[in-house]
Amino acid sequence: xxxxxxxxxxxxxxxxxxxxxxxxxxxxxxxxxxxxxxxxxxxxxxxxxxxxxxxxxxxxxxxxxxxxxxxxxxxxxxxxxxxxxxxxxxxxxxxxxxxxxxxxxxxxxxxxxxxxxxxxxxxxxxxxxxxxxxxxxxxxxxxxxxxxxxxxxxxxxxxxxxxxxxxxxxxxxxxxxxxxxxxxxxxxxxxxxxxxxxxxxxxxxxxxxxxxxxxxxxxxxxxxxxxxxxxxxxxxxxxxxxxxxxxxxxxxxxxxxxxxxxxxxxxxxxxxxxxxxxxxxxxxxxxxxxxxxxxxxxxxxxxxxxxxxxxxxxxxxxxxxxxxxxxxxxxxxxxxxxxxxxxxxxxxxxxxxxxxxxxxxxxxxxxxxxxxxxxxxxxxxxxxxxxxxxxxxxxxxxxxxxxxxxxxxxxxxxxxxxxxxxxxxxxxxxxxxxxxxxxxxxxxxxxxxxxxxxxxxxxxxxxxxxxxxxxxxxxxxxxxxxxxxxxxxxxxxxxxxxxxxxxxxxxxxxxxxxxxxxxxxxxxxxxxxxxxxxxxxxxxxxxxxxxxxxxxxxxxxxxxxxxxxxxxxxxxxxxxxxxxx
Numbered sequence: 189x190x191x192x193x194x195x196x197x198x199x200x201x202x203x204x205x206x207x208x209x210x211x212x213x214x215x216x217x218x219x220x221x222x223x224x225x226x227x228x229x230x231x232x233x234x235x236x237x238x239x240x241x242x243x244x245x246x247x248x249x250x251x252x253x254x255x256x257x258x259x260x261x262x263x264x265x266x267x268x269x270x271x272x273x274x275x276x277x278x279x280x281x282x283x284x285x286x287x288x289x290x291x292x293x294x295x296x297x298x299x300x301x302x303x304x305x306x307x308x309x310x311x312x313x314x315x316x317x318x319x320x321x322x323x324x325x326x327x328x329x330x331x332x333x334x335x336x337x338x339x340x341x342x343x344x345x346x347x348x349x350x351x352x353x354x355x356x357x358x359x360x361x362x363x364x365x366x367x368x369x370x371x372x373x374x375x376x377x378x379x380x381x382x383x384x385x386x387x388x389x390x391x392x393x394x395x396x397x398x399x400x401x402x403x404x405x406x407x408x409x410x411x412x413x414x415x416x417x418x419x420x421x422x423x424x425x426x427x428x429x430x431x432x433x434x435x436x437x438x439x440x441x442x443x444x445x446x447x448x449x450x451x452x453x454x455x456x457x458x459x460x461x462x463x464x465x466x467x468x469x470x471x472x473x474x475x476x477x478x479x480x481x482x483x484x485x486x487x488x489x490x491x492x493x494x495x496x497x498x499x500x501x502x503x504x505x506x507x508x509x510x511x512x513x514x515x516x517x518x519x520x521x522x523x524x525x526x527x528x529x530x531x532x533x534x535x536x537x538x539x540x541x542x543x544x545x546x547x548x549x550x551x552x553x554x555x556x557x558x559x560x561x562x563x564x565x566x567x568x569x570x571x572x573x574x575x576x577x578x579x580x581x582x583x584x585x586x587x588x589x590x591x592x593x594x595x596x597x598x599x600x601x602x603x604x605x606x607x608x609x610x611x612x613x614x615x616x617x618x619x620x621x622x623x624x625x626x627x628x629x630x631x632x633x634x635x636x637x638x639x640x641x642x643x644x645x646x647x648x649x650x651x652x653x654x655x656x657x658x659x660x661x662x663x664x665x666x667x668x669x670x671x672x673x674x675x676x677x678x679x680x681x682x683x684x685x686x687x688x689x690x691x692x693x694x695x696x697x698x699x700x701x702x703x704x705x706x707x708x709x710x711x712x713x714x715x716x717x718x719x720x721x722x723x724x725x726x727x728x729x730x731x732x733x734x735x736x737x738x739x740x741x742x743x744x745x746x747x748x749x750x751x752x753x754x755x756x757x758x759x760x761x762x763x764x765x766x767x768x769x
Contacts, residue, residue: 223500223556224511224739227284229764231747236448236456236766242746243479244762245471246462247486248615249432251642253413256393257333257347261642262486262756267436267462268414269760271316272393273423273446277307277326277367278383282759285752286667288383292321292394292422302376309365314443315397316419316426323367327359328398330369337405344410348646349392351675351685352385354378376706381672384665395421424455424763436462446763456748456766468495475741476502481767482742482749485756487515488619491739493553499741506744510751514738516561516663517620520730522655522689524680528608529655533600534633535728539580540593541631544733547623557739561663563724563732565754568666572717578725581733593631605632611654614639620658652680652689659687662730665755670716671706674699677723688729694722745769 246267252259254268274280279291290296293307313321331337334356337344355372362368371378385392400417414420419427424446425438439459446454463480465471468489474480476499483489491499491509499507519538521529528534544560552558559566562575575581579589597603612621617639625635635656640648648654664673675683678699679691698719705711723729738756742749745768752758 224509225751226511227751227753229283229748229750230508230510230742230744231749231766231768234747234768236452236748236764237768238456238766239458240767240769241459241461242457242481242762242765242767243461243463244482245465245474245480245484245489246436247464247484247489248466249464250436252646253411253415254395254419255413255415256395257349258413258646259642260348260646263642265757266485266760267438268393268395268421269423269757270425270438270460270762271414271419271421271423271427272395272761273421273763274393274759274761275383276329276385276392276394277309278379280383280752280755280758282750282764285755285758288380291383292326296379298376298379302374302378303371304368305371305379306362306366306368309367310445311365312445313422314445315399316421316441316443317397317400318443319397319399321397321422323361323365325394325398326367327361328402329394329396330356330359330367332396332401333392337410339405339408339410342408342410344405348650348685349385351683352381352672353392354381354672373703374706375671375703377668377671380668384668384672423761425459425761428459434464436464438462444763448764454763455761456764457762460762472499475499475743478743481746483740485738485740485760487736488615490514490557490736491741492551492557496556496739508742508744508746510740510742510749511556512738512740512752512756513559513565513567513754514736514756516563516565516732516735518563518659518662518730518732519624520657520659520662520687520689521728522652522657523729524652524689524691525655527655528600528602528606531600532727533596534602534606535731537593537596537600537631538628538633539724539728539731540589540596541628541633542580542624542731542733543586543627544581545583547627547734550623551619551734552736557737559735559737560733561735563720563730564663564670565666569713570666570670570716570720572720575720580731590631597632602632605634607634607636609638609655610635611638611640611645611648611657613645613658614641616658624658649687650684659730662687662732669702669712670719671699671702677729688723690729692727692729695719698722 248263250264275291277291277293278288281287281289292313294310296307298305309323309326315321333347333349334353336346354375357370357372360368395414397420401412404412424444426441428439429437440455448454475483521535523530548558562571564570628635664670675685676687678686678695680686680689701715702712747768748764748766750759
């Protein structure tokens with residue numbers, strides 16, 4: 189085995205994506221140099237104060253028994269991360285989430301062909317009940333997430349994370365508190381994939397202690413979730429109180445393993461209170477009057493231009509704003525179900541008609557809070573450089589595109605229009621779905637809204653029991669590349685977690701070419717751009733195009749808050765946060 193330390197992990201991230209220009213940070217007690225902190229931290233460089241309980245707004249009750257292997261929403265990620273910690277054996281670095289840092293593993297090594305990886309577990313890590321975290325726990329979590337669990341005649345299927353965990357052959361515990369992961373083939377970027385493991389907005393965190401979970405499996409209870417075993421985690425805080433619909437309260441875990449760069453024990457705070465405030469207007473009022481210290485993450489609660497400008501004017505230097513590249517929304521089609529969406533002409537008509545810029549302006553209200561995109565981060569190296577001029581994306585050709593959309597509908601036999609069921613998460617009804625319904629009505633596509641909660645949304649998506657939905661999972665982590673999301677884009681029969689429900693074998697060939705080009709960034713970018721055009725323009729597997737810049741606000745005394753440049757699920761463990769008051 190060839191041994192790699194942290195620099196190799198960072199090198200893997202560098203191999204996957206060329207360096208990006210860092211966003212503006214903030215240091216000391218001075219206001220941010222620009223309106224928003226992006227990829228930096230407020231209060232960085234100051235001596236942190238210890239103690240105090242922060243009050244951070246939260247949008248909604250966590251779903252699915254708080255299980256990150258099942259639920260994928262910021263409603264879980266924001267309040268689970270303090271109890272789980274960020275990442276797993278490896279994790280995104282706080283200062284630069286595009287790079288990899290050591291997490292629950294103190295080192296890792298790879299075989300010469302990068303098909304095997306061995307992780308040495310830190311001996312100092314403890315579960316919240318005092319039991320040591322071991323290689324057995326790491327193997328248990330990896331197996332549960334990827335393979336699922338079978339006990340007698342009862343079965344728990346693989347997790348939602350499997351789609352982005354690569355091609356795992358097996359795991360085994362080695363002496364010296366080590367765990368080995370064997371893949372079915374070489375994958376040099378696999379450690380980076382593990383560290384950046386994320387589907388939706390819940391990081392790949394470990395929250396199923398074997399000593400508490402396995403006994404329930406053996407009793408026949410397969411849907412064991414953290415809520416069922418007392419929320420025992422590995423993070424800097426442990427659960428104190430959960431009052432459904434009202435409050436989530438966590439307190440410092442004195443047995444937490446991590447220290448800061450000066451050797452100070454983390455976390456700095458005594459605890460965090462998360463009042464559940466469903467109404468963003470009520471949240472704004474509470475923040476303005478000082479009853480909460482930080483606004484919530486989540487679509488609908490991020491600031492739009494209409495709410496941002498008054499808050500900035502009212503609080504002046506008493507507030508900072510952090511901007512994160514948020515959800516990149518896409519309309520996705522289930523081509524495995526019989527109906528009009530199996531006709532590529534109908535899909536192309538929707539692509540050409542849907543006014544992405546108008547949607548962004550209407551929902552987000554300005555460049556502070558919304559952006560257009562071709563399916564992945566528009567700031568990364570991956571997209572085709574001419575995507576803004578594509579049909580359906582170019583405002584100059586808007587009328588011509590809409591005329592062509594009408595022609596395609598007539599050619600497909602739907603001159604009088606067509607009815608299509610549209611599955612929508614209940615909490616997206618006003619921020620996404622109603623606008624989509626109104627816009628496509630002009631094309632004659634009459635969407636019938638099917639409102640579902642998070643659990644039902646996930647169940648139907650996995651089962652393919654929908655026709656059309658809105659999703660934010662097409663985009664892949666730009667620091668790794670498209671290989672990590674084959675499970676999201678690939679054929680439904682091979683990848684049940686795919687959000688693009690289809691059986692197009694050409695997608696398999698694109699991914700074979702990507703894997704064959706491992707180590708050749710230029711060739712990988714070239715292949716992705718071909719695939720991108722095939723997905724978006726030629727076959728229209730979905731309609732990407734509008735997204736949010738997740739804008740959160742913090743009181744000026746909230747320090748040590750690392751704002752990730754992208755992926756709003758990162759840096760939520762609150763280990764480094766402190767209060768300057």
